[in-house]
Amino acid sequence: MTKKKEESGPGALPEISHSKYKDELYRLQVELVKLQRDIIAEDRKLLVILEGRDAAGKDGIAKRIVEHLSPRETRVVALGKPSDRQQSEWYFQRYAPHLPAAQELVIFNRSWYNRAGVERVMGFCTDEQYERFMISVPQFEDMLAGSGIVLMKYYLDISKPEQKKRLDDRRKDPLKQWKISPIDSVAVKHWKDYSRARDAMLLRTHTSVAPWAIVRADNKRLARLNLIRDLLSRIDYRGKPKDGISPDARVVIPFEPALVQTDILAK
Template identity: 60%
Template sequence: MGHKDKNKSEQSGYDEQLRLLQIELVKLQNSLISKGDQILVILEGRDTAGKDGTIKVITQHLSPRETRVVALGKPSDSESAEWYFQRYVAELPKKGEFVLFNRSWYNRAGVEVVMNFCTKSEHANFMGTVNEFESILASSGITILKYYLDISKKEQALRLEDRAKDPLKQWKISPIDQQAQKNWNAYSKCRNEMLEKTSTVEAPWIVVKANDKKVAHINMIQDLLSRVSYPGKDKNLLKANKDIAFKSDGQFSKLEK
């Protein structure tokens, strides 16, 4: 098989697998709507980790009325003076809603610390209260699914270079992106602390190895669907590769350095 034929075959296999998983997502959404359940998916990861693309394939065939993607910008002065979680609370899923946070309150565990956008005491306060906050949400009926997309330093460099060259992607470039490689080790330290201290029974962190975007898409959706219940689930489709998508508990050796 030639190189082009192999690529075509791989793309075809990915498309078919993705389609089957998207059908399962529609089944889940139908169940959510009929039962009035609430699902919150939190997506974190370094700059260029593939959060936008992952959200796109998850939401592609879902009802826009009951699906929301939340990507909050920098807080205003008045928001900065409020309780830290306040602006996020306003975006939580209502009954029957499937909500995805493209970055979340965990900004305070990563970018805000590294870039000195918050004080040490603000960071400490966040780390000391976030588990209790999520526990309250879980006990109120919200299912919280937290995913960290993990990429290598080399892969991030390639993706940053691609953004700089591609006129269709240049809107994604920010001053923070430009500091990503320089601050690689600082982000690694924050990532490890976040995964270690904020992964709980009610809201565990799932790490997804994301150097290969298509593999990451398939395995994250498989993992997500395996963690929720809905009628007509095809369990044979939902066997994620445990080397690609795995609970963060004590598996720091698997993370990109």
């Protein structure tokens, strides 16, 4: 068993052994299966949005959520660069076909929030397009909620040294070559620009209908476990443990405007 050690720095979190992580992940995945059975039985629609910096761990979390779920009622959506035609469409148009229907759980591994993040930072949209998006997205998400879609939004936040380490590891790993993109090479260079874009996005698109939750993701294992715990804790389903399921409040933090002035979000 891996010897337990403590991370350094303010608000540091304890390490978790591989065996304990696997045991807890299995327990939570059993609960996810229960949740999906209830979603199917009740014709519910669940949409989970995973956002965050490059290498924040979105792929890994999506993989652990869907690993043992029914592929017929579960989809992970990770759209690529829009085509010329899509660039001329209403911005939300290419996302709409992927929204969940009754009995479905859909995960967006990056979403329409690309416009508030990478498109804003890299100049892939105009100021007018960006502003129109920021005004429209709360209205769009309110319509989704009104249609019966349960929307869960998570922002995975990592530190600059951790991002650099993960991007370096990605370039060296022959099994992760598919993850490498031209954007990776400038992610660290534009760190502060991404921080400003993140703060503006959270402040302007956090609503009572579609609130954001921040996931401190430097520790991949703790991020995965606690995001799943948070997801399960916020949705009722048959067979849920009587004592409930609660995330570690140091790992998953409900967003509030005051957070942008603290050290909780990586600067």
